[in-house]
Amino acid sequence: MSIPTDQLRLQIAEKSAGSLSSLALLRWALVIVFLWFGAMKFTAYEANGIAPFIMHSPIMSWLHSLFGIQGASDVIGVLELSTAAALTIGAFVPVFSALGAAMSAATYFITLTFFLSTPGVAEATAGGFPAISALPGQFLLKDVVLLAASLSLLVASIQASWANAQKP
Template structure:
């Protein structure tokens, strides 16, 4: 009997929690996990985007951008700090779309798409940035801590972004 009462109590807690974690996506699974992905990504983009307005971040990212065939034009056209301002503005816009996406499916899809593109681009740095492979450990697939491991985390962020994007655009029967 006590086991049954505990189960009902847990179900009641889950039902109350889901009311606070409601999101715009339509899904068959736990919408709470999608809300967690959304807010985690929004925090990442707010933080990273804000940091792009500092000299520290601009100069730290300059070598990654310089070696990227996709983004190197930014440093040429805007300079190191200007390129960082452009990227920071895009990242802050992504955060805004992710936040608005909690209430609107179109904003959710746009924010998740912007997030996905961001991490596809940063993962391309894996192929273009010198120092990704660690020569003292035998080269690739051994990756360096400062560059290789820094970039590899974006694989998880890409997976979270694509998961949110697919949930945003998925059409479910009513």
Template sequence: MNVRVDQFRFQIAERGAGPLSSLALLRWALVVIFIWFGAMKFTVYEANGIAPFIINSPIMSWLHSLLGVQGASYAIGALELSTAAALIIGAFQPVFSALGAAMSAATYVITLTFFLSTPGVAEATAGGFPAISALPGQFLLKDVVLLAASLSLLLTSVQATKSGVGKS
């Protein structure tokens, strides 16, 4: 199936529900999270804190090999701050509404894979998975909600056009 760009209409997610919609709350909450977490990635404290997740990730471990602990953290921080910028611009520009939400969703899809790759997520003393440890397991669990917020913005930002539906 071929998908053409003209088959989709981009819109600012919260425009359809009014300026004080719950989608606006989700957007700005995600902006705060990405700015805060992104800025923290430029500290040694945070670089060391995320190292176990990155080192054990089949998706992201190459960052440590290529850039080292702090360099990997800088790269992730730059991506997180870029995501915040796209989300902010997305409050005013429809294509950025979709881009920022997609970047946010991709972030949380990746971090949720840490459940499978990070040692210590399953709590052995409670019988193993699905019992999860306070750290890192419960720390990662919040990303389920953040992924849902991101997908809500994304799905509302991208609408199929009537002329594009069903064509290949």
């Protein structure tokens, strides 16, 4: 079912729950994460650190063949810094509130797929899945919380009149 655009209203996420809310904490925490991780992607240390995740990912492995290890990391860095910018602008402009939250959610959805594609996530000596290794398993697990934060901002940024959307 589609919602006509005249029934969809974008707003700054924090405005949905009052002038100042816990959503502001989520927004600025995500901004810090994306700024920090995004900037790190331009270092060889980080590029080599994420290489195993990228090379085994059916969604992202093409980046290595197209750009190389550092180039792929640079592309991801640009995307992460762009997400930080959209989240920051989103504190003031409704469309960017939704855009930044959607970009953030997409990022964490993709990284959570690494659970399925990255070797060594399940810890064999502990009986296998659901026991997860410290690296990379527990490293990836934090993205569940970051995805939830992103989705919370996204939902709060989009308001729709569901009753009006269902009318013929």
